[in-house]
Amino acid sequence: MLSQTVEYALRAVVYLADQSPAARTTGQIAAATKVPPAYMSKVLQGLCHAGILRSQRGIGGGMSLVHLPEELTILDVVNAVEPIGRIESCPLGLKAHGVQLCALHRRLDNALATVEEAFRNTTLAEVLADPNPSVPLCDLPGRAK
Amino acid sequence: MLSQTVEYALRAVVYLADQSPAARTTGQIAAATKVPPAYMSKVLQGLCHAGILRSQRGIGGGMSLVHLPEELTILDVVNAVEPIGRIESCPLGLKAHGVQLCALHRRLDNALATVEEAFRNTTLAEVLADPNPSVPLCDLPGRAK
C-alpha cells in the first residue's frame, strides 16, 4: 500500500534525524538502512530536489536535513516522494459528481484522509523519542551511535 | 495509494450489488463502470477465483455476487484483489525487532490498520443506501436503472 521508495525515504530521514544535524554519506545511509546503495542515491536525490535534504559534495560532505526533526513530519517525506493522492473529484469523470463524491469514493477518500492526518501529526522527533524498546534501524536494544 | 485494479474491482462490485441478485455480463459491467472491457474481464476473473463473484457462461449468463450486499465489505473486495499488506514484522529483517515494531513502522502499521478497519466496517449495502446525492456510477442525480 505504501511504495518501497517511500519506505526507503522514511528510513533515510529517520537515520539522518537521529544523526542530526550532522551530515552522512549516501554509503553510510544505505548501510544503516539496509537499502541498495545505488538506489538509495536516487531516493536521496529526490529528497534533495523536494527540499527535505541538502547535499554537500566533496570530502566531509554528505546529506543532511534542511529542517529540524521537530519540524519535519512523516507526511512531508511521503509527499516529497509520492503524494498520498487524495480523491479530489469523481474518478469516472462524471460531471454530475464533480467535487461531491459518491458514497464509494467518499469512503475511500475518508480513509486516505485519516492516513494523511496521522502522517501530518507525527514529526521525526516524535518517532525518535518514542519509548518503544525497538529502536528504528538499530538491531540491538538501546541506541548505539 | 490504492491500485487502479482495486478501484476497478470496487466499481464492478458496487454495480453488481446495485443490480443484485441479477447477473450482468462483462460488457455491461465495463460500460457501467467506464473500465476497459478487456481489462475488466481479467479483474472479474480474479474476483471469481477469490469467491466474491460467480460466473455463468452462455446465453443469459454473466457475473453475480456470491454473497448478499449486506454481507460483503469493502475490505473483502480489496483483499481479494490486493491485500492491504499490514506490516507484520520488521521490514529491515532486524531480528531484535521481530513482531515488536520500531516507532516508525508501528506508526505506519497503525495507519494501515485504520484503513483496514474502515474498510471492514463498510458493507456494499451501506454504500448503496448512503443518502449522498451523488449515486455511485450514475451520472445523473437519482438512481436510474
Next chain:
DNA sequence: GTTAAAATGGATGTCAACATCCAGTTAGGG
C-alpha cells in the same frame, strides 16, 4: 595544483501492473 571523497545525471536493465486480443470452451434456445 593535485588528489581523493562525494554527490550528480544519464543510460540501461528487470519486472510487475495495466491493458489488449483472440482462440477455445460452456451453455441456453430454437
Next chain:
DNA sequence: CCCTAACTGGATGTTGACATCCATTTTAAC
C-alpha cells in the same frame, strides 16, 4: 444438433517502479 452468447485462459504489448552502473562535477585537504 446447431447457433450464438458469454466466460476462460494464454499470448502479447506498454509503461512505470525498482535497481544498477559509470562518467562527470564539485569540494575539502594536503
